Amino acid sequence: MGRIPERSLRVQRGERYRIPFAPTDELSPMPDERGPRWAKPVLLLAAAYNLVFGALAVLFPHAWFTFANLPVPNYPSLWQCIGMIVGVYGIGYAIAAFAPLRHWPIVLVGFAGKVFGPLGFLDAAVRGELPWRCGWLLVTNDLIWWVPFTALLVHAWRAHRSERGPGQP
Secondary structure (H helix, E strand, O other): OOOOOEEEEEOOOOOEEEEEOOHHHHOOOOOOOOOOOOHHHHHHHHHHHHHHHHHHHHHOOOHHHHHOOOOOOOOHHHHHHHHHHHHHHHHHHHHHHOOOOOOHHHHHHHHHHHHHHHHHHHHHHHOOOOOHHHHHHHHHHHHHHHHHHHHHHHHHHHHHHHHHOOOOO
């Protein structure tokens, strides 16, 4: 592994002290963790949407079912738990917005949810557990995020790959 890198720290009297950092500090950070210009506003919008949707699901668990003309569930706490999960994704997107290339795993987990959610809906709709008309919720919750999340993940993959240099896995 080699020698632990040191950094200089200036103190008030102008003396220099050497402070060792952890061996992982040898890895240089990405030159620009912000990613493409559009990434921050997209992730902040996703954060805001998820936080609002999550809060509404927690505070008003029957509202969506009433609006969709569906029977109100016997266990609204399950819908509230979904709202909490969606809200937590919102927190993650807000964090990722400020350094998307560093926090790409948050975007990947969110993207996975946005793919598996519609697949779960399709399964439930085919089996008759949910009416097809509920699918409109997928547009704003999942489908509109596929393109920007995919583009950001591709951008992060390319940035990390080019950072490693040729011949490195």
